[in-house]
Amino acid sequence: MRNAEVNRETAETKISLWLDLDGSGKTDIATGCGFMDHMLTLFAAHGRFDLMINASGDTYVDYHHLVEDLGICMGQALDEALGDRRGITRYGEKILPMDEALILTAVDISGRAFLDYRLEGLTQKVGDFDTELAREFMAALVRNSAITLHIRQLAGENTHHILEGMFKSFGRSLSQAVSIEAGRENEIPSTKGMI
Structure with missing residues (x-):
């Protein structure tokens, strides 16, 4: 089973997260930040991941600690659920339209942490969420x-549409990258023999 549970408690946040890479898109998400609840629900639905999150934090200050710690927990769960990466496709990409917005995400399960994030012209907030x-x-x-x-971001000016498109696109490209490639179930997709 390719799933993982992560529990993280700091002086600022308390998070319990469960991720199943081979799910059907079922979610039960309560983070205390409505915008993140919505984005993570879209991510899981479009990636066909089962995702359960119960989180709380010092949101009376702002959402920074909560959102960053959610990313930490999600990354740790993904890493654990993938195990030795045996059989995965490794690469995934999706160009996704969200009304006037057009978003590209591309993933490599590489073993090397690298983010190239190019969204432009976002408003400072969507509701009470700092974009x-x-x-x-x-x-x-x-x-x-x-x-x-x-x-x-290939097109678009509406901040909500851009961010919604990003989470949907990421869910779909990640789903493609972590999918098991037929006929290569026992292979690690790297000439080095490990990722």
């Missing part, structure tokens, strides 16, 4: 899962 925190979430996820992730 710069979307990048903090992705950076924490990438660092803790050791994946390479490229994110490009």
Whole structure:
């Protein structure tokens, strides 16, 4: 079974997260940040991942600690669920339209943490959510899962559509990258013999 549970408690946040890479898109997400609940639900639904999160934190200050720690936990869960990476496709990409927005994400389950995040012209907030925190979430996820992730905004001006498109696109490209490649179930997709 390719799933993992991560529990993290600090002076700032308390998070319990369970991820199943071979799920059907079922979610039960309560983070205390409605925008992140919605984005993570979209990510899981479009990636066909089962995702359960119960989180709380010092959101009376802002959402920074909560969102970054969610990224840490998601990255750790992804890393654990993938195990030795045997049989995975390794690469995934998706260009996804969200109304006028057009977003590209490309993933390499590389063993090397790298994020190239190119979203432009975002408003400072969507509701009470600071939009710069979307990048903090992705950076924490990438660092803790050791994946390479490229994110490009190809078109669009509506901040909500851009961020929604990013989470949907990421779910689909990650799903492709972690899928088991028929006929190569016992192979590690690297000439080095490990990732």
